[in-house]
Amino acid sequence: MNTxxxxxxxxxxxxxxxxxxADLPNRPLPPLNPQxxxxxxxxxxxxxxxxxxxKQELSTERYxxxxxxxxxxxxxxxxxxxxxxxxxxxxxKTDCKIYYKYEGQSxxxxxxxxxxxxxxYFNKIAGTRKITTETGAGQWGTALSYACAQFDIECEVYMVxxxxxxxxxxxxxxxxxxxxxxxxxxxxxxxxxxFLKQNPQTNGTLGMAISEAxxxxxxxxxxxxxxxxxxxxxxxxxxxIGQEALKQMDLAQDYPDVVIAPLxxxxxxxxxxxxxxxxxxxxxxxxxxxxxxPASCPKLTQGKFMYDFGDTQGFTPLLxxxxxxxxxxxxxxxxxxxxxxxxxxxxxxxxRDQLIEAKAVDQIECFEAGTxxxxxxxxxxxxxxNHAIAQVLREVQNARLEGQSKTILFNLSGHGFVDMMAYSDxxxxxxxxxxxxxxxxxxxxxxxxxxxxxxxx
Amino acid sequence: MNTxxxxxxxxxxxxxxxxxxADLPNRPLPPLNPQxxxxxxxxxxxxxxxxxxxKQELSTERYxxxxxxxxxxxxxxxxxxxxxxxxxxxxxKTDCKIYYKYEGQSxxxxxxxxxxxxxxYFNKIAGTRKITTETGAGQWGTALSYACAQFDIECEVYMVxxxxxxxxxxxxxxxxxxxxxxxxxxxxxxxxxxFLKQNPQTNGTLGMAISEAxxxxxxxxxxxxxxxxxxxxxxxxxxxIGQEALKQMDLAQDYPDVVIAPLxxxxxxxxxxxxxxxxxxxxxxxxxxxxxxPASCPKLTQGKFMYDFGDTQGFTPLLxxxxxxxxxxxxxxxxxxxxxxxxxxxxxxxxRDQLIEAKAVDQIECFEAGTxxxxxxxxxxxxxxNHAIAQVLREVQNARLEGQSKTILFNLSGHGFVDMMAYSDxxxxxxxxxxxxxxxxxxxxxxxxxxxxxxxx
Numbered sequence: 081m082n083t084x085x086x087x088x089x090x091x092x093x094x095x096x097x098x099x100x101x102a103d104l105p106n107r108p109l110p111p112l113n114p115q116x117x118x119x120x121x122x123x124x125x126x127x128x129x130x131x132x133x134x135k136q137e138l139s140t141e142r143y144x145x146x147x148x149x150x151x152x153x154x155x156x157x158x159x160x161x162x163x164x165x166x167x168x169x170x171x172x173k174t175d176c177k178i179y180y181k182y183e184g185q186s187x188x189x190x191x192x193x194x195x196x197x198x199x200x201y202f203n204k205i206a207g208t209r210k211i212t213t214e215t216g217a218g219q220w221g222t223a224l225s226y227a228c229a230q231f232d233i234e235c236e237v238y239m240v241x242x243x244x245x246x247x248x249x250x251x252x253x254x255x256x257x258x259x260x261x262x263x264x265x266x267x268x269x270x271x272x273x274x275f276l277k278q279n280p281q282t283n284g285t286l287g288m289a290i291s292e293a294x295x296x297x298x299x300x301x302x303x304x305x306x307x308x309x310x311x312x313x314x315x316x317x318x319x320x321i322g323q324e325a326l327k328q329m330d331l332a333q334d335y336p337d338v339v340i341a342p343l344x345x346x347x348x349x350x351x352x353x354x355x356x357x358x359x360x361x362x363x364x365x366x367x368x369x370x371x372x373x374p375a376s377c378p379k380l381t382q383g384k385f386m387y388d389f390g391d392t393q394g395f396t397p398l399l400x401x402x403x404x405x406x407x408x409x410x411x412x413x414x415x416x417x418x419x420x421x422x423x424x425x426x427x428x429x430x431x432r433d434q435l436i437e438a439k440a441v442d443q444i445e446c447f448e449a450g451t452x453x454x455x456x457x458x459x460x461x462x463x464x465x466n467h468a469i470a471q472v473l474r475e476v477q478n479a480r481l482e483g484q485s486k487t488i489l490f491n492l493s494g495h496g497f498v499d500m501m502a503y504s505d506x507x508x509x510x511x512x513x514x515x516x517x518x519x520x521x522x523x524x525x526x527x528x529x530x531x532x533x534x535x536x537x
Numbered sequence: 538m539n540t541x542x543x544x545x546x547x548x549x550x551x552x553x554x555x556x557x558x559a560d561l562p563n564r565p566l567p568p569l570n571p572q573x574x575x576x577x578x579x580x581x582x583x584x585x586x587x588x589x590x591x592k593q594e595l596s597t598e599r600y601x602x603x604x605x606x607x608x609x610x611x612x613x614x615x616x617x618x619x620x621x622x623x624x625x626x627x628x629x630k631t632d633c634k635i636y637y638k639y640e641g642q643s644x645x646x647x648x649x650x651x652x653x654x655x656x657x658y659f660n661k662i663a664g665t666r667k668i669t670t671e672t673g674a675g676q677w678g679t680a681l682s683y684a685c686a687q688f689d690i691e692c693e694v695y696m697v698x699x700x701x702x703x704x705x706x707x708x709x710x711x712x713x714x715x716x717x718x719x720x721x722x723x724x725x726x727x728x729x730x731x732f733l734k735q736n737p738q739t740n741g742t743l744g745m746a747i748s749e750a751x752x753x754x755x756x757x758x759x760x761x762x763x764x765x766x767x768x769x770x771x772x773x774x775x776x777x778i779g780q781e782a783l784k785q786m787d788l789a790q791d792y793p794d795v796v797i798a799p800l801x802x803x804x805x806x807x808x809x810x811x812x813x814x815x816x817x818x819x820x821x822x823x824x825x826x827x828x829x830x831p832a833s834c835p836k837l838t839q840g841k842f843m844y845d846f847g848d849t850q851g852f853t854p855l856l857x858x859x860x861x862x863x864x865x866x867x868x869x870x871x872x873x874x875x876x877x878x879x880x881x882x883x884x885x886x887x888x889r890d891q892l893i894e895a896k897a898v899d900q901i902e903c904f905e906a907g908t909x910x911x912x913x914x915x916x917x918x919x920x921x922x923n924h925a926i927a928q929v930l931r932e933v934q935n936a937r938l939e940g941q942s943k944t945i946l947f948n949l950s951g952h953g954f955v956d957m958m959a960y961s962d963x964x965x966x967x968x969x970x971x972x973x974x975x976x977x978x979x980x981x982x983x984x985x986x987x988x989x990x991x992x993x994x
Contacts, residue, residue: 452607
């Protein structure tokens with residue numbers, strides 16, 4: 081009887097997060113102050129982040145210890161299982177071995193609590209009373225709502241308006257965990273009022289919601305801001321996924337030839353990939369890493385590597401990243417949390433250095449893959465996760481054409497129980513193939529040309 | 538560091554189901570043919586069930602082997618975790634130890650696949666091409682849809698109309714697993730047309746949906762019918778829950794003073810309780826067993842022990858059970874799958890013999906308990922499961938009043954990600970306290986008086 085689920089006992093929960101910065105052949109360019117175009121200082125981040133997270137954001141240490149109170153909360157749902165996709169393999173009639181790390185058993189149903197819990201804790205010990213944040217599809221807002229409930233912190237969420245209207249279940253989830261949720265752009269902030277003035281009918285974007293959440297945070301001493309992805313420390317916290325997976329691949333007496341994960345801001349991908357990437361960089365392993373993005377929000381495959389803001393209003397430092405421009409508005413596709421205009425600094429640097437690959441997939445291909453996965457493996461994947469599964473099917477097809485077998489590992493970052501309307505749209509033929517208008521992209525990128533520091537222009 | 542989650546490896550998956558009939562001090566009365574009032578014969582069940590399930594339905598053997606293909610499918614999500622509710626205990630400031638067996642990590646998000654997979658398998662080997670069934674809140678229909686997909690059987694679900702309209706996510710889930718779903722009563726069956734003629738505006742009931750599903754099944758040789766609870770074999774299959782939990786309580790070096798589970802038809806309760814009940818009956822253990830039902834559908838606490846049909850049209854054998862009458866229509870409460878008029882024969886017999894207790898709880902108390910559980914333990918409970926949690930809180934309160942500590946084990950039978958509208962209604966003050974009108978109950982029970990066999994009248 082072959083083992084299907086490789087489980088770690090709680091005693092095997094990793095004690096440290098892994099910081100890939102320590103092992104990069106090329107350090108990323110620094111974040112810049114938008115006014116001076118000089119590298120930002122830790123002090124400049126104090127209005128929005130607590131001290132420990134600022135330290136982590138700028139750290140070059142290889143391993144950072146996970147505090148015991150955070151490990152205690154992790155144990156509510158971790159270690160997460162590594163699962164061999166026997167049923168999917170059978171359906172595909174493939175010799176490839178397919179494994180997935182399943183993050184959907186967490187309180188919010190995705191990998192997001194891995195950083196939400198850490199961020200809530202480091203805020204708590206710094207005396208933060210309230211945290212503001214943004215959320216798109218709602219995965220991140222749900223995770224932070226739960227984490228704040230655990231550490232008795234108030235939580236205020238700005239939710240992209242189109243999601244707020246179309247995904248009532250996500251809002252109720254956040255309310256159940258005790259958070260307050262506002263559709264963004266809102267009338268509560270100056271940024272929100274600006275966005276509404278420019279376009280009263282706007283669907284909202286993650287960039288706009290970030291602006292609102294930051295604006296609220298900087299106004300009060302004991303309120304801080306929290307981001308669910310993109311920043312170094314969010315990627316750092318997610319590496320618990322890959323560190324567990326390394327141990328579990330050992331249990332399976334196997335090792336991945338290719339590691340696949342969706343990429344929105346980068347924390348989903350980084351979480352699984354970075355600990356395996358370290359094995360490439362330091363142990364001469366030869367694994368391929370594939371970040372998968374939606375065809376209609378393709379920063380890695382069609383964006384440019386430039387300095388850009390993380391938000392729409394321009395409150396964040398300038399970050400060196402693959403971007404579509406911070407004013408880019410993706411069309412209303414079912415890509416869950418992957419509708420963000422830029423990729424994290426670390427993932428962008430890795431792509432520049434060709435240490436990872438990027439692929440874009442269309443939403444119909446994603447839901448076709450996700451439906452097959454549900455029928456076989458018995459888990460309804462989140463729309464984000466469907467992007468990884470679609471790429472897995474492509475890898476299997478390539479292996480067949482090349483007459484090879486390979487070991488594939490992917491991040492099943494969450495379940496889709498709260499995203500069933502997207503499956504319904506797929507089943508009813510309401511999804512269309514979205515492509516990116518080159519003119520839109522050109523305009524959007526032209527708008528950020530002026531932000532570049534002299535050295536990059 | 539205290540262990541939170543007690544996990545069993547797949548090699549510890551039980552090899553047999555436990556049949557409580559073998560250990561009962563009093564065997565239940567037999568099911569009767571409604572015409573002759575004589576005990577039914579196995580042959581009379583052949584139109585709706587495959588041979589192996591008929592054998593199990595009537596079996597008095599203590600242990601029944603789980604076929605290897607069923608165990609293989611169980612391994613997709615089993616063994617399920619036993620979890621110590623440390624966070625809830627802390628919030629309640631109690632000395633009681635609270636454990637829960639969590640069945641929400643299954644493909645459909647509840648305990649239902651435990652019998653759906655077994656039933657699909659025994660149908661498959663008997664040559665069944667298509668299975669019809671009913672579903673109320675949708676948990677059972679989802680489970681059977683998945684199980685049928687695993688064994689390549691067509692699945693047709695009659696879903697109580699009010700749920701069909703109010704719970705679109707459940708229908709989409711079933712469609713995603715490949716099933717066809719009709720609102721019940723429908724125009725597809727003679728029973729459905731009868732019900733609609735009597736009341737074109739009816740919300741539907743489980744009893745009506747069962748009638749429709751049975752009517753479709755008996756019309757064709759290779760179509761069978763499947764029930765998600767009530768019948769002996771469905772309870773039998775669920776005992777895998779309690780058998781795992783026995784091993785896991787051993788791992789925790791503890792033993793429950795009280796075992797609590799929701800009761801709709803009985804499979805949820807039986808699944809966890811029966812293996813522990815065996816320890817009472819054969820090992821002189823002294824555990825209390827509490828079945829929890831909604832105050833607005835209180836068959837155990839306010840119903841009568843009588844012979845009654847399992848469905849509304851009168852297609853099933855007459856079953857000796859606690860019932861509210863097969864024409865009873867519960868008000869539109871958020872009790873998930875607990876809105877059934879009767880309790881299984883086995884659970885009814887146990888209550889008659891005072892081997893178990895029954896409690897009824899109101900829906901507002903349930904959602905209050907469920908919300909506290911979500912904020913602390915990080916799992917949004919299904920509305921069904923909230924009934925068990927409400928009773929846990931009562932037990933904790935009683936223990937406090939009595940100055941005692943006790944060990945509590947309950948069945949967290951499923952998650953509530955697909956039931957968020959019920960939480961929204963709770964948060965928005967839209968839930969009311971429902972009580973049962975005594976007149977309605979009197980009328981409903983009077984209607985079944987004529988069904989009783991001479992010996993019971």
